[in-house]
Structures are given as C-alpha cells and as structure tokens.
Amino acid sequence: METFKLRVFRYDPTKDSEGYYQEYTLPVEKGMTVLAALFKAKEEQDPTISFRYNCRAAICGSCSMRINGHATLACKEQVTKILEKYNTDTITVEPIGNVKPLKDLIFDFDYLLEKFKKIKPWFIPKEPPPADGTEYRQSPYEHHKIDFASDCILCASCVSECNALKANEEYLSPFVLAKAYRFAADSRDGARRERLEAVLDHFNLEWCVRCWQCTTNCPKEVQPYESIIRLRIIAAEEGYKTPGEKHAEIFEEDIKERGLLNEMLLPMRQEGLLGAAKRAPFGIKMFFKGKVNIADFFGGHKVKRHEEVEKIYEKAKEKGKQVQIRIPQILGVVYEDKRKTAKRANFLDKGGNE
Numbered sequence: 001m002e003t004f005k006l007r008v009f010r011y012d013p014t015k016d017s018e019g020y021y022q023e024y025t026l027p028v029e030k031g032m033t034v035l036a037a038l039f040k041a042k043e044e045q046d047p048t049i050s051f052r053y054n055c056r057a058a059i060c061g062s063c064s065m066r067i068n069g070h071a072t073l074a075c076k077e078q079v080t081k082i083l084e085k086y087n088t089d090t091i092t093v094e095p096i097g098n099v100k101p102l103k104d105l106i107f108d109f110d111y112l113l114e115k116f117k118k119i120k121p122w123f124i125p126k127e128p129p130p131a132d133g134t135e136y137r138q139s140p141y142e143h144h145k146i147d148f149a150s151d152c153i154l155c156a157s158c159v160s161e162c163n164a165l166k167a168n169e170e171y172l173s174p175f176v177l178a179k180a181y182r183f184a185a186d187s188r189d190g191a192r193r194e195r196l197e198a199v200l201d202h203f204n205l206e207w208c209v210r211c212w213q214c215t216t217n218c219p220k221e222v223q224p225y226e227s228i229i230r231l232r233i234i235a236a237e238e239g240y241k242t243p244g245e246k247h248a249e250i251f252e253e254d255i256k257e258r259g260l261l262n263e264m265l266l267p268m269r270q271e272g273l274l275g276a277a278k279r280a281p282f283g284i285k286m287f288f289k290g291k292v293n294i295a296d297f298f299g300g301h302k303v304k305r306h307e308e309v310e311k312i313y314e315k316a317k318e319k320g321k322q323v324q325i326r327i328p329q330i331l332g333v334v335y336e337d338k339r340k341t342a343k344r345a346n347f348l349d350k351g352g353n354e
C-alpha cells in the first residue's frame with residue numbers, strides 16, 4: 001500500500017518552549033483531504049494532536065493552516081493532489097503565519113477579532129426598512145460590486161503571508177479591509193464614513209505593500225488586495241484626503257515652485273511635527289548618506305531653468321488643462337468580478353446569449 005508522511009507542527013505551551021515537528025505515516029487514500037489525514041493520525045496513532053475544524057466543506061473557515069508552506073483550508077485540499085503538486089511523499093502542516101500559535105495547529109484568533117471589530121463588520125442600514133415589509137433592495141449592478149467580497153469565511157489564510165502585517169502588527173489585515181470594503185461599497189449601508197475613518201486611521205490603506213499574497217492565498221476568491229484598491233477609490237470619492245493624495249499634492253507643489261522635490265520637509269508637511277519626529281532617525285541616516293541637502297530644511301533652491309517649468313504650467317493653464325483622476329472610466333475595471341467574467345466568457349464561447 002502506498003503511504004505518505006504527515007509532518008505535523010506540535011506545540012504545547014504548558015511544556016514546550018518552542019514548537020517541533022512530529023511525523024505520522026499514513027496510507028494514501030483516494031479522495032482523502034488533509035483534514036481527513038489529520039483525523040486518521042489523531043484517531044489511530046496520537047489522540048493529542050490538536051486542530052480546529054467544523055463544517056469539513058470549505059464553508060466555516062475553521063481549518064485554515066499552512067500546507068507545505070501555503071495557507072489554505074485543510075478540508076479543501078486533497079492529499080493525492082498535494083503529493084503530486086509538490087512531487088513529494090511528505091505533507092507538512094503548520095499554523096498560519098502572522099498569528100500566535102496556541103496549541104499545535106490552533107492559533108489565537110482573538111488578536112484578529114479585535115481588529116475586525118474596529119470596522120463594525122455588520123450591516124448598518126441608512127434608511128428604515130421598506131414600509132411594505134419587504135427586504136432592503138439593491139440593483140444587480142450594486143450587488144455585483146460587493147458579491148465576491150461577501151464570500152469571506154474569516155479563515156484568515158490571507159493573513160498568513162501578509163507582508164504589511166509582518167512589518168506592523170497594528171495593520172488591520174487583508175480580510176478586515178476586504179470586509180470594510182464589502183460594507184462601505186454596499187448601496188444600502190449607512191456607516192460608510194465611519195468605516196472609512198477606521199481604515200484610514202493609522203495609514204492602513206498605505207501600509208499594504210501590494211504583494212498580492214492575500215488574494216493568491218484566499219480559498220474563496222475574495223480578492224482582499226483589490227478591495228484595498230477599491231477602498232482607496234471610495235475614500236477619494238467621499239472627499240477624504242488619503243496620505244497618498246497628500247503626498248502627490250506636495251510633490252506637485254514642489255515641482256511647480258522649485259522644479260524638484262524637497263525630501264527634507266516632506267514628512268513634516270505630510271504628517272505634521274509629530275510624524276516628522278518619528279521619522280527623524282531615518283532622516284539623520286539619509287543625511288549622513290548624502291541623500292538630503294540641509295539647505296532644503298530652509299526651503300531649498302530652485303532647479304536650474306525653473307522658468308521652463310513655470311512656462312509648462314502657464315501653457316497648461318492657458319489651455320485649461322489639468323491632471324485629473326477620472327474615476328468613472330475605471331469603475332468597470334475595478335468592480336469587475338473576475339470569476340463571473342470568466343464564467344460569462346465561457347457561457348458565450350459555448351454559444352449562449354447574454
């Protein structure tokens with residue numbers, strides 16, 4: 001009988017100072033999921049293995065773990081497919097990353113729940129319910145904007161490899177931002193600004209380093225990274241000056257007035273004295289590396305032939321031209337649901353009519 005090794009991360013805080021791995025040899029069975037393999041090891045070899053599960057059908061989000069380094073749902077992944085994919089006879093299961101392990105594969109979810117509460121992850125209607133007793137209505141287009149984001153099952157697989165969370169544990173995290181988008185973009189929601197303020201606080205939308213790990217890992221195709229981009233657009237539509245926008249405005253002022261950027265005063269102009277004070281050690285390092293000019297601290301100098309920059313601005317003014325962010329043009333792209341687009345193309349390929 002063909003067998004494989006299930007290598008399980010073990011950790012018991014009452015006796016272990018750090019985690020270790022324990023191996024169990026199991027038969028390869030057709031259709032066996034990684035969760036089923038864990039059950040077999042627990043029932044037949046070692047009742048002390050601890051892991052979370054509930055639905056066993058990729059619905060409840062309880063069984064997320066790293067399987068051969070990638071966070072996903074153990075009840076969704078089949079043993080034979082994993083062995084084939086990694087061309088190996090070993091499957092390693094560990095808790096997801098960026099969280100505190102509690103026991104074996106079980107991790108502390110409270111830490112994530114505290115973040116989750118900040119965006120008020122529940123529907124707050126902007127109007128009283130319809131007088132005729134029907135439900136709150138929205139058009140199919142409005143629903144299309146939030147459909148995919150509503151599929152989140154809070155498994156936290158997207159958290160595991162999030163580089164922003166690794167760098168800053170205060171970062172709200174991808175699924176929290178995806179849920180904030182789900183409600184902020186809902187045409188029936190009455191707490192859009194409250195939710196936006198929660199995500200704009202502490203530069204959450206800016207911390208994301210666009211690594212796309214969250215979208216890649218998500219077993220339900222929720223697209224957390226894309227939700228972050230959409231939240232930025234909604235914040236701009238609502239008139240919030242995000243740090244990114246302020247940054248761009250300061251750049252433009254500098255180019256207009258001097259023809260080059262004043263990196264020395266940028267943090268103070270963007271984040272005020274307190275923000276600049278936090279960045280002082282970095283500024284000092286930059287100074288000693290010759291990256292900043294001390295004259296910039298007193299306003300700096302103009303670039304040579306600055307009058308040519310002025311002429312460009314004058315010409316643009318004469319022609320009534322200005323740089324614009326044209327949100328309506330890109331709405332079709334940002335709200336596109338990749339799964340549905342793929343399904344529709346498939347349907348049309350097969351001769352269907354829209």
Ligand code: SF4
Nearest residue numbers: 162208209211212214
């Ligand atoms: S894209 Fe942003 S939110 Fe997603 S994993 Fe990377 S840093 Fe985190």
Ligand code: SF4
Nearest residue numbers: 152153155156158218
């Ligand atoms: S966004 Fe995806 S990976 Fe993240 S918690 Fe929701 S379902 Fe899980």
Ligand code: FES
Nearest residue numbers: 054055056061075
């Ligand atoms: S047990 Fe529910 S998602 Fe895996």
